[in-house]
Structure formats: structure tokens, C-alpha cells
Amino acid sequence: MDTTKVSSTAFDGSPHAPAHARKFVRQVLAEWRLSHLAEDAVLLTSELVTNAVVHAGTGVELTCRLDVDACPARLEIEVDDQHPGRTISGTPPPATDEDGQPATSGRGLALAQLLADAWGVTYTRTAKRVWVRLEIGEQQEIPAGTVAAPVVAPLETLHVGVVVCDLDGVVESWNTEASQLLGWAPEQVVGRSLKELVAWRGAGPYALSLADTLGLGRWRGETRMRHRDGRLVPVYVSHLRIRGHAGERRTIWMIVPGDHRHVLTPPPQPLRREAGRRIKDLIDHDMPLADLLTTIAQIVQVSSAGDASYVLLAADTDGQFGVAAGAGDTAGMVGVLAKGVFCAERKAPALIDDLLAADVELAEQLRARSLACAPLLVSGEVIGYLVVTAARPARFDQELTVSLQHIADQVAVPVQRERLAERDRAHRGRLSFLAEAGELLAGVHDEELIAALTAQLVVPKIATWAAVYLTDLAGMTRLAHVWHSEESRNSALRKSLPALPRTTLHEVAWPIGPETVLAFPLLTQGRSHGALVIGRKEPTLPLELADLxxxxxRLVALNLHTAMLYARQATTSRVLQRSLLPMRVAPMPGLESAVVYEPAEEGADVGGDFYDLFTVADHWCFALGDxxxxxxxxxxxxxxxxxxVRLLAKEHYTVADIFDRLNQALLDEGDEGRFLSLLCGELTPxxxxxxxCTIASAGHPPPLLLRPSGEVQAMATPQLLLGIESGARFYVERFELAPEEVLLCVTDGVTERRDGDRLLDDGDGLAALLSGCTGLSAHAVAERVRHAVETFAAEPAQDDMALLVIKASGALRPVR
Incomplete structure (x- = not known):
């Protein structure tokens, strides 16, 4: 009885044909109770139909055929197009292109090589048929009563030959089982090249020569070996390359007859079917770039059983590639990798048994010995790599590179599409983030505040926690600020981090925790200002975030550099400015004095106003200028x-002589338009x-005398400003400052305090204010005047202000 089942349909050559074909195959397999084959079958169908539509450009006919009488039972899927003269992309390609580079075409049916037990192409006069075969083993579900157990070769014919060769493939050892299998005695083959005994024939787009295979760490596959009687025996080989105690390399071949291949072949890998399903999900659904890259990394890591896997994407710098996603033990990879293995010119998969011998820098970056990679190709351009690594050497074989390349070919276009879209979004977001950071840090001249703002900029947008280390001019580095997304953990985080690192920051052993710790230097103009240290839950930092x-x-370092220069300049300016003011006011026994001094310029200690109060011989001198x-x-x-003024007074010049000499000094400076008003006097007990009081006023507001009765009187006549006329002569005036009387001396910053068109001294406003200060101490009078000036208008003062208050409190003791 014929138990073969067949189901067939046809589609036009539209872009929707692959989707309709996938749906058809799922329905058929569900009816045949073969749902466990659906994922692989649907993925293979999508590949075949897409291949036919894209390359043939005609309508297609799809046939599903289940042959339960075959041993083992098998499912075949056939796709016919109407263009027999055009070959498909799965045919073996040339080894190299016109430029001598490894050929990159001919990979369209790599999926069939990966998932199907067999595949092929049949040409007729009117059509071309591409087919794939999936065998149904006895461990799989098939329709009841439709298949017999597979026939296994007799165990008596099983021989496991073991052949050991040196680095050049010369046979060094040949066991008795190899002799029974191939007829050669050990003495007949020892010393001969293995090439003489193997009829090697590579197949597939990535076929290796026998010499290349002997150089691999691991390999499994079919070949034919020469029997002593001249015939070729189909065998299955498991190849292993080892290093002896003395460091010499040896190659071991374990050989069994072809019909006993199940002895050496690895057990069925359901992970391959899982990889196929996940690839289909990527193809059928649009995903954000981060999710897409993470999923790809997971597929590579799971399907390869490597310690770690990475998706590398081309960086903005020419010819370099950076980590965009990772899975497994990725060791917190960030930034670009060493150029060498990964370069834009490498357009074929690569396998490295010992990365430490090939590229020490890359081995240290990846913390790996074994590496396999496959390029992501779009329109012949390498946009990235799929990479799998392992800590031990010689972990992978050539079959893995075929699987990697298949995955790479399937996901390259979706990755490029999403990356271009994400790059545009990331560019806008990056500019917005940096603009926000620049605006936040602009004008901040305090290093501690810059450190606090920097930590809060990256948490929680980029990192779970952040710490900022600052380095001073002496090279001392200290922990300045920490910030955790959970503020309650800030204290514990600070205690876990080194407060004063004893080594350079890139050599610090950061505390081990659930987060991956990464450090970024704060560098500008070749000088280090510290580092930004972050902790992230994700094991890798995408290249875009690393660039951000x-x-x-760099922005933070520039602001720290500016803050350092500002602090240095401010310190210098403060020291110089303070030298322009008296360090202390001379004590005046029997007199009270109070001074108020406020420069108008923000951040300045000294402006155009000044004051002084000092002793000379048996009297006191005071000065107030503008x-x-x-x-x-x-x-x-x-x-x-x-x-x-102080120098001339100490030399016993009179007040009038002081004015004459200072007037001439200002004229000698030659600074046109720089005039000086000055009030200067002497107090003799x-x-x-x-x-x-002997006093003179050069263009200065006259001092006001407050008597105990509340009467206020101006006590000096304004004369010519200093620095205007060379021949000017100045005179003095005298009056008595009686006990309990107050003398108020001010600059025009007080009298000309403005509120709109009104001045504080309009209508003798200052005299009226002073008249209400009877009975107050000198300090109280000064504070009342200062408060009146400050509150006179809502706007801040635009001129420097200085005022000096002197009050006679009793009989004065002579100055000694």
C-alpha cells in the first residue's frame, strides 16, 4: 500500500509569496501530525520560496511530500519555478572573486545545509526544482504505524581507528583497528603523509583543503580513505589537534566506517532548531535595534555553546568595529576592539584556535582563547561581525563558521535597516543630551558641583550608579561624589569605593557586585582631571552609549579645566584685591568707628571706592575715596x-600737601579720564x-556731622577733583568733634543711589536719615545707612559703596 502523502499549491512571484508559503506548510504539517518539524520546515520553505522569487522572478509551485515507507521516514519540500536557465544562489561559488578576495556570493541556501538532512536542484526543460529533505528519526513523532525502525550496520563491522600525525600531517601512530578498517599495517603507513591515504574532496561554499583541516583545533566530517586493496572506503572522521607536554603539536584522527558515523557524530542538537525559530522571528517582526542585537547575540551564544558572543558594528572611525551587544560571559566589553581580526576587508568567516597566539591585545580585551566570527554583509560592505568566544583554546570547529555565516546573512539587512533608523534617533537624542548637559554645566565654577551634576546626568538614564573622581594640580585623586538610582544606597556605595585610589584609575580593582563597572577618563588638553565611574546591570555597553x-x-573635563582656571584666577585676584584694603582698622581709644564697603561688581572684593583709618604720631588719619x-x-x-595717602601721612605731610602730591601722581600716570574724589582728615585728641578734625574734600560728598540734639551739618566744602588740573591747590577746614557727636563720611554710591529718577540724597535725604540716628552707636548708624541704601530701590546697586562712621564717646587718650 502506498503511504506517501502529497500536498501542493502555487503562488505568483510577488513579495507576499514567502508569507503565504509559510502559512501553507504550517497547515499541512499540522494535518500530518508533524508539528514538531514545523519550525525548521517553515524556515526552509521561506528560504526556498524567497530564493525562487528573487532570483527567478517567476511564479512558484510548492509541494510537500511525506514518504513514510522510506528508511528513515522523510519529509521533502519542493519549490518549482519557471526559469530553468537561471541557477540559484545555493550552487557552489568560486573560491575567490576577480580581485583574489574570498568570494561572498553563493550563500543563499546555507540554511538548507544547516538544517536539512539533504538538498538539491533538479533542472527540466520548463522548470527548475529546488528540494530539501528532513529525515524523521525513530525518536520523533510520525503518523502511527507508518515507519519501520532504521537499519543499523552490524557491530562486527565497527572499527574505531586512531591515527596520530605531526604538524605536517606525517603519520606517527596507526592502531590495529585502523589496520582492520583499511588493511594497512602500522609499519606500512608510519612516516607517510596522510595526504597519500585520504581522497579529500571539499564541498560547500566554505570547503577546506586537507591541509587547512589538519590545522584546525577540531573538525568532524565525512571523507574517503584508500584501502590497501585500492578501493576507497567511506569513513567518518573526528579530528582533534592537541599540544604535548613539550609543547609540540599533534593531530589525532578517530575513524569509523561511514555506516557507523553515529558513533562519532554529536547527538542531535535541538539548539539548531531553536536558532532557526529565533531567526525566523527576527525576519518576520520589526524589532528595536537594542532588542534585535541582544536577540542575535543570544542566538549565537546558545547555538554555538560558546562562553560569550558579541555583535560588532562598524564604528565611525574608519576600519574599526565596536561591541554593540553581547551575551554570556562578556566581561563588560565596551568600545572598539583591536583592529586585526576584524577589518572591513575580511568578508569571509574566520576560525582562530588560539587567539593569544594570533592577537594578544584582542585576546586580553575579550578574555578568550578560541574565536569564531562571520561578517555581516550588506551590498558587499562589512557592517559588522557576529563573534563567539571561549576561554579555552581550540573549542570550535569549521561547522560553526557555516552556522554563524548563515545567521549573519539572515540578519544583516534587518540590522542595517534598524541601525540606520536608530542612528538617526540616537544622533538627535545625543545632541539633545549633550545640549542639556552643556546648559546645566555652563557657568558652574565649582568642581564639587560639577561632579555632583555629572553623576546625576548619567543616573538613571545610562547607569545604575555613578561616581566622579577628581584629580588636583598635585596629581592627588579623590572620590568627589557618588550617586545611586536608589538614594538610600548612596552611603553604602561611597563606602564600597576607594576614597583615595592608590593606583591609576584604569588599574583600580572595583568592588564585585551585580553591576558591570566601567571607568571613563576626564581628559582635556592632555591633562587628567579624574574619571567618571559607572555601574550598569547590562554586561556590555553599546558603542553609541560609549561614544555619548x-x-x-570631554565636556565635563573642559568645565573642570575652566573651573580650575577660574578658581586660580579668583584666588589670585582675591589676594591682590585684599591688598588694596587695610587689613584692619586702627583702634581709636575714646572713638568708635564702623566701616561698610560693598563693590558693585559681582565677585569682586575691591572696586573704585576705598577707605583707610590709621594712626600717625599723636593723631589719627582717615580717608575715603572714589x-x-x-x-x-x-x-x-x-x-x-x-x-x-598712607605713605605721605606717615611722612608727616599735611592734608593739603597730601592732596597736592596725589593730584600730581595721578596726572603723571597719564590715564586720561581717570579722576579721583577724596575726603581726607586728621583727628587730634x-x-x-x-x-x-582737620579735613579737606576734593570733589567728594561732604561729611555730615550729627549732634546729640539731632541737628545735621555738612562739614567740608567740595574742591576740584584730583587728577584734572596740574596747578590746582587745595586747602583744609577744621572743626571740633565733641563727645556723643557722629561724623558720617560716604561715597557717591550712597548719595546717588537711584530709584527711577529719584536719588537717595534728593532733598537732603541722607541728612534726614542721619538725624534719626541720635543715641546710636557707630556700628548701628553704619548698618542703618547701609540698609537704607539697599532697600531704596528694588534693583541692585550699580555703583560701589563705602561709608565711614566715627563717634566721639568721651575724653580721648593721646595716641602713643
Whole structure:
């Protein structure tokens, strides 16, 4: 009875044909109770139909055939197109292209080589038929009563030959089982090249020569070996390359008859079917780039049983590739990898048994010895690599590279499509993030605040936690700030990190935890300002994020450099400015004094106004001046004027002589338009109490005298400003400062405090304010005037302010 089942349908050559074909195959296999084959069968059908539609461009006929009488039972899927003269992309390609590079075409049916037990192409006059065969083993579900157990060769014919060769393939050892299998006695083959005994014939797009195979760490496959009687015996070989105690390399071949191949073949790998299903999901569904790359890395790692797998993508720098995703023990990989194994010119898969011998730098980066990789090719351009690694050498065989290349061919286009879209989104997001960071850090001149803002910029957007280390001018590095996404863990995080690293930051052994720890230097103009250290739950850092963090670190380093320069300049300026003011006010027994000094320029200690109060012989001297303008230029004249007044007074020049000499000094400076108003006086103690005040005013607001009765009187006549006329002569005026009387001296920053069109001193406003200060101490009077100036208008003052208050409190003791 014929138990063969057949189901057939046809589709036009539209882009929708693969989807319709997949649906048809699923329905047929469900009816035949072969759902366990559906994933592989659907994936193979999609490949065959797509191949026919793309390359033949005609309508296709799809046939599913189940032959339960075959041994073993098998499912065949056939795809016929109407273009017999055009070959398919699965035919064996030439080994090299016109430029002598490894050929990259002919990989369209690599999936059939990977998943199907057999496949082929049949040509007729009117059509071309591509077919694949899936064998149904006895361990799999098939329709009841339709298949017999497979026939196994007699155990008496099983011989496991063991052949040992040296590095050049010369036979060194030949066991008795090999003799029974092939008829050669050990003495007949020892010393001969294995090439003389093997009829090697490579097949497939990545076929290796016998010499290449002998150089592999591991390999399994079929070949034919010469029997002593001249016939060729089909055998199955398991190849292993080992290193002896003395370091010499040896090759071991375990050989069994072809019909006993199941003895050496690995057990069926359901992981391959899982890989096929996951690849189909990637092809059928649009996924975000991060999910797509992570899934690909998982497929590669699971299907290859490697320790780690990576998806590399081309970096912006020419010819370099960076880690975009990883799975397994990826060791926190970040950034670009060493150029060598991975380069834009390598367009064929590669297998390296011992990476440490081939590329030490890459081996250290990946922490691996074995490596297999396959390029992601789009329009002949290498856009990345699929990579699998293992810590032990010689872990992989050539079959793995075929599987990797198949996966790479299937996912290259979706990866490129999503990457271009993601790159556009990431570019916009990157610019937005850096603009936000730049705006946040702009104008911040405090290193501690910059460190705090930097940590909070990356948490939780990029990292679970972040720490910022700062390096000072002496080269000392310290932990400045930490920030965790869970604020309650900040204290524990700070304790777990080294506060003062004893080694350079890239050599620090960071605490082991659930997060991967990565450090990024803060470098600018060849100087290190510290490092940004982050902890992430993800084992790898995508290249885009690595580039973003590198840009952020450059921005932070630049702001730290600016803050350092600002701090240095501010310190220098502060020291110089403080030298322009008296370090302390001279004590005046029997007199109270109070000073208020506020420069208008933000951050300045000294402006165009100045004051001084000091002793000379048996009397006191005081001065209050105002240089035209403000800022550093005015401060320079301030220093000249204050030191000149003090120096001349110490040399016992009178107040009038001081004005004459200072006027000439300003004219000698030759700074046009830089004038000075100055109020200068001497206080000489009187026996009955109080003091005799000798005073002169050069264009300065006159001092006000407050009597105990509340009466206020101006006590000096304004004269010509200093620095205007060379022949100007100045005179002094005298009055008595009686006990309980207050003398108020101010600059025009007080009298000309403006609120719209109104000034504080309009209508003798300052005198009225002072008249209400009877009975107050000198400090209380100064504070009341300062408060009145500050609150006179809502806007801050635009001019420097200085005021000096002197109050006679009783009989003065002579100055000694």
C-alpha cells in the first residue's frame, strides 16, 4: 500500500509569496501530525520560496511530500519555478572573486545545509526544482504505524581507528583497528603523509583543503580513505589537534566506517532548531535595534555553546568595529576592539584556535582563547561581525563558521535597516543630551558641583550608579561624589569605593557586585582631571552609549579645566584685591568707628571706592575715596591712592600737601579720564574730650556731622577733583568733634543711589536719615545707612559703596 502523502499549491512571484508559503506548510504539517518539524520546515520553505522569487522572478509551485515507507521516514519540500536557465544562489561559488578576495556570493541556501538532512536542484526543460529533505528519526513523532525502525550496520563491522600525525600531517601512530578498517599495517603507513591515504574532496561554499583541516583545533566530517586493496572506503572522521607536554603539536584522527558515523557524530542538537525559530522571528517582526542585537547575540551564544558572543558594528572611525551587544560571559566589553581580526576587508568567516597566539591585545580585551566570527554583509560592505568566544583554546570547529555565516546573512539587512533608523534617533537624542548637559554645566565654577551634576546626568538614564573622581594640580585623586538610582544606597556605595585610589584609575580593582563597572577618563588638553565611574546591570555597553559617554566626559573635563582656571584666577585676584584694603582698622581709644564697603561688581572684593583709618604720631588719619568708574581698572587707581595717602601721612605731610602730591601722581600716570574724589582728615585728641578734625574734600560728598540734639551739618566744602588740573591747590577746614557727636563720611554710591529718577540724597535725604540716628552707636548708624541704601530701590546697586562712621564717646587718650 502506498503511504506517501502529497500536498501542493502555487503562488505568483510577488513579495507576499514567502508569507503565504509559510502559512501553507504550517497547515499541512499540522494535518500530518508533524508539528514538531514545523519550525525548521517553515524556515526552509521561506528560504526556498524567497530564493525562487528573487532570483527567478517567476511564479512558484510548492509541494510537500511525506514518504513514510522510506528508511528513515522523510519529509521533502519542493519549490518549482519557471526559469530553468537561471541557477540559484545555493550552487557552489568560486573560491575567490576577480580581485583574489574570498568570494561572498553563493550563500543563499546555507540554511538548507544547516538544517536539512539533504538538498538539491533538479533542472527540466520548463522548470527548475529546488528540494530539501528532513529525515524523521525513530525518536520523533510520525503518523502511527507508518515507519519501520532504521537499519543499523552490524557491530562486527565497527572499527574505531586512531591515527596520530605531526604538524605536517606525517603519520606517527596507526592502531590495529585502523589496520582492520583499511588493511594497512602500522609499519606500512608510519612516516607517510596522510595526504597519500585520504581522497579529500571539499564541498560547500566554505570547503577546506586537507591541509587547512589538519590545522584546525577540531573538525568532524565525512571523507574517503584508500584501502590497501585500492578501493576507497567511506569513513567518518573526528579530528582533534592537541599540544604535548613539550609543547609540540599533534593531530589525532578517530575513524569509523561511514555506516557507523553515529558513533562519532554529536547527538542531535535541538539548539539548531531553536536558532532557526529565533531567526525566523527576527525576519518576520520589526524589532528595536537594542532588542534585535541582544536577540542575535543570544542566538549565537546558545547555538554555538560558546562562553560569550558579541555583535560588532562598524564604528565611525574608519576600519574599526565596536561591541554593540553581547551575551554570556562578556566581561563588560565596551568600545572598539583591536583592529586585526576584524577589518572591513575580511568578508569571509574566520576560525582562530588560539587567539593569544594570533592577537594578544584582542585576546586580553575579550578574555578568550578560541574565536569564531562571520561578517555581516550588506551590498558587499562589512557592517559588522557576529563573534563567539571561549576561554579555552581550540573549542570550535569549521561547522560553526557555516552556522554563524548563515545567521549573519539572515540578519544583516534587518540590522542595517534598524541601525540606520536608530542612528538617526540616537544622533538627535545625543545632541539633545549633550545640549542639556552643556546648559546645566555652563557657568558652574565649582568642581564639587560639577561632579555632583555629572553623576546625576548619567543616573538613571545610562547607569545604575555613578561616581566622579577628581584629580588636583598635585596629581592627588579623590572620590568627589557618588550617586545611586536608589538614594538610600548612596552611603553604602561611597563606602564600597576607594576614597583615595592608590593606583591609576584604569588599574583600580572595583568592588564585585551585580553591576558591570566601567571607568571613563576626564581628559582635556592632555591633562587628567579624574574619571567618571559607572555601574550598569547590562554586561556590555553599546558603542553609541560609549561614544555619548566619551563626549560627555570631554565636556565635563573642559568645565573642570575652566573651573580650575577660574578658581586660580579668583584666588589670585582675591589676594591682590585684599591688598588694596587695610587689613584692619586702627583702634581709636575714646572713638568708635564702623566701616561698610560693598563693590558693585559681582565677585569682586575691591572696586573704585576705598577707605583707610590709621594712626600717625599723636593723631589719627582717615580717608575715603572714589575713583571714576569701577572694576579692575578703577581698583588699580584705588591701590595707588590708598597707599599714597598712607605713605605721605606717615611722612608727616599735611592734608593739603597730601592732596597736592596725589593730584600730581595721578596726572603723571597719564590715564586720561581717570579722576579721583577724596575726603581726607586728621583727628587730634582734645584735653576736654572729643577731637579736633582737620579735613579737606576734593570733589567728594561732604561729611555730615550729627549732634546729640539731632541737628545735621555738612562739614567740608567740595574742591576740584584730583587728577584734572596740574596747578590746582587745595586747602583744609577744621572743626571740633565733641563727645556723643557722629561724623558720617560716604561715597557717591550712597548719595546717588537711584530709584527711577529719584536719588537717595534728593532733598537732603541722607541728612534726614542721619538725624534719626541720635543715641546710636557707630556700628548701628553704619548698618542703618547701609540698609537704607539697599532697600531704596528694588534693583541692585550699580555703583560701589563705602561709608565711614566715627563717634566721639568721651575724653580721648593721646595716641602713643
Amino acid at each position: 559617554l566619551a563626549d560627555l566626559c 575713583v571714576c568708574g569701577s572694576g579692575p581698572e578703577a581698583a588699580a587707581v584705588t591701590g595707588l591712592a590708598r597707599h599714597a 582734645l584735653p576736654q574730650g572729643g577731637a579736633l
